[in-house]
Amino acid sequence: MRKLGIGLIGTGFMGKSHAMAWRAAGSFSGDIQPILVSVADINGEAAENAANQFGFKRWTTTWQDLIDDPEIDVISITSPNRFHAEQSLAAIAAGKNVHCEKPLAPDSLIAEQMYQAAEKAGVMTQVGFNYIKNPMLKLAKQMIAEGELGDITGFRGIHAEDFMTSPQVPWSWRLDPTGGAGAVADLGSHILGMARFLLGPINELFADLDTVVKSRPESAGSTILKAVEVDDIARLTVKFARGCGGHIEANWVASGHKMQLGFEITGTRGSLIFNQERFNELQFYQFGQNDGRNGFRTIVAGPEHAPYNLFCPAAGHQIGFNDLKTIEMLEFIQSIASGKVVGPDFKEAYEIQKLVDASLVSSRERSWVRFNHVEVRRQDAQARLEASLIK
Structure with missing residues (x-):
């Protein structure tokens, strides 16, 4: 039986849901068994409690430890939105598969970089749009x-x-x-x-x-x-x-x-x-x-x-809700096993993020936005990215 090492970033509402879902998915995953290896949270007490509650082998206060852990094959990200890109890109660079909660990134420019990095690295990705798993x-x-x-x-x-x-x-x-x-x-x-x-x-x-x-x-x-x-x-x-x-x-x-x-x-x-x-x-x-x-x-x-x-x-x-998360993780395991995208992956999350960006442009300019106007979206995303870096 092939073991699939799981590293979880975050122990809040979605972190707990991920931990339960990974454990439950193992009941249906056949020859691939997810193993809860390590959980990271900036709050050490929360990380230790999660490790004890859900059965992780170890815990840490530094998410980079999960990226460097050779026993981990999948990074499961439930941190606040602004950390998604840094953590995902680090995991991708290390050759790990990534499950990330939505929204994938602050804007479509960053989301595009993330999905292209994943495709270039040949790793599987999934984003937490669990409701469509119903x-x-x-x-x-x-x-x-x-x-x-x-x-x-x-x-x-x-x-x-x-x-x-x-x-x-x-x-x-x-x-x-x-x-x-x-x-x-x-x-x-x-x-x-x-x-x-x-x-x-x-x-x-x-x-x-x-x-x-x-x-x-x-x-x-x-x-x-x-x-x-x-x-x-x-x-x-x-x-x-x-x-x-x-x-x-x-x-x-x-x-x-x-x-x-x-x-x-x-x-x-x-x-x-x-x-x-x-539902x-x-x-x-x-x-x-x-x-x-x-x-x-x-x-x-x-x-x-x-x-x-x-x-x-x-x-x-x-x-129930946690069953939808279990289906989500099970389908991601199947994606990793087969090498075929079940999704929604980073590319689909990028397409959704373009709609979010277009909504910001449309509301600000009081106008329709058509999606063949790619440059309008990219310029808006670039402007907001630069503004965030200045702050």
């Missing part, structure tokens, strides 16, 4: 591809949460402009990636970005306020290369919503509705039923919707 999303994609909705006429997508609603929520790494944009990158990257997964490329957009809370306490309980320089809400009108249009919203001040990641896709023969808050269900409407009895019907996730069957043999019993 069997219901894979079913939706299949139904669209097989024409069950007919010609697609529209897309409405949203990722809304309320964790930044209170003005008393302190300034944090999520608001650090050196790490990239705000809600449009943090939440928007998920719904933009989901839109691409289901309907393909977006080639034109118009965006309106808004900062609702203009300043926040610099730390919990502080009376010193720090200016907020990134967006709280992003509203996008998009046009897909396939010919249909749509609307997309990213919003982290949406009172009452804990995980409203969802979409409605309309077509000439039917429609689909999905909401992550009930074991897909709503399907189909034309041609008897008058007076038309309506959406619920498709409930079950073992026929692979890989749900890996977790439960009975329909309707449901899988």
